Amino acid sequence: DAGVIQSPRHEVTEMGQEVTLRCKPISGHDYLFWYRQTMMRGLELLIYFNNNVPIDDSGMPEDRFSAKMPNASFSTLKIQPSEPRDSAVYFCASSDRNTQYFGPGTRLTVL
Amino acid sequence: QKEVEQNSGPLSVPEGAIASLNCTYSDRVSQSFFWYRQYSGKSPELIMSIYSNGDKEDGRFTAQLNKASQYVSLLIRDSQPSDSATYLCAEKSESNYQLIWGAGTKLIIKP
Numbered sequence: 001d002a003g004v005i006q007s008p009r010h011e012v013t014e015m016g017q018e019v020t021l022r023c024k025p026i027s028g029h030d031y032l033f034w035y036r037q038t039m040m041r042g043l044e045l046l047i048y049f050n051n052n053v054p055i056d057d058s059g060m061p062e063d064r065f066s067a068k069m070p071n072a073s074f075s076t077l078k079i080q081p082s083e084p085r086d087s088a089v090y091f092c093a094s095s096d097r098n099t100q101y102f103g104p105g106t107r108l109t110v111l
Numbered sequence: 112q113k114e115v116e117q118n119s120g121p122l123s124v125p126e127g128a129i130a131s132l133n134c135t136y137s138d139r140v141s142q143s144f145f146w147y148r149q150y151s152g153k154s155p156e157l158i159m160s161i162y163s164n165g166d167k168e169d170g171r172f173t174a175q176l177n178k179a180s181q182y183v184s185l186l187i188r189d190s191q192p193s194d195s196a197t198y199l200c201a202e203k204s205e206s207n208y209q210l211i212w213g214a215g216t217k218l219i220i221k222p
């Protein structure tokens with residue numbers, strides 16, 4: 001198995017632009033998690049899905065953030081409009097109900 | 112509110128010695144605990160999981176769980192410079208499959 005796949009690996013954008021991060025979970029996993037990691041705040045859970053349905057989005061910082069999972073093999077995290085304080089590493093992880101496996105992450109820089 | 116606490120370090124250990132990493136948690140009903148290793152610029156990767164009181168060994172790594180005292184520890188024997196990383200402790204919420212994360216302990220193995 002290729003593991004969790006994320007794209008892009010790096011994204012540099014300007015304030016106000018829309019950013020879309022993509023994730024392909026491990027086949028057969030029914031949970032998908034989106035995290036954000038910064039030096040100041042550590043690893044924060046933004047939202048997670050079970051069987052493509054959003055279960056808890058209480059970690060999504062603002063309405064500028066949205067996430068979708070249209071099918072079992074694809075999810076997106078969108079930020080519109082982006083702000084410099086959104087600069088962080090965004091991880092997607094998938095789980096088989098027990099262990100979470102992380103993708104390589106997307107390093108987002110908003111100028 | 113459920114919390115997982117770790118000393119942020121850095122913890123400096125000479126090569127070949129035993130590195131001891133500790134974690135305490137607040138949720139008495141938690142049953143599953145995980146240690147992840149994160150190299151700088153990389154994603155967290157699972158190194159150990161533990162569900163029962165006592166010790167669990169895997170190569171140079173030993174996880175220890177004490178539910179009565181609500182702590183989990185990770186011992187690394189014969190520590191190597193390649194063990195230098197941040198170690199994240201996490202407990203799994205039994206109600207919703209989320210992981211509650213500690214802030215991580217930075218471990219430095221000195222040659």
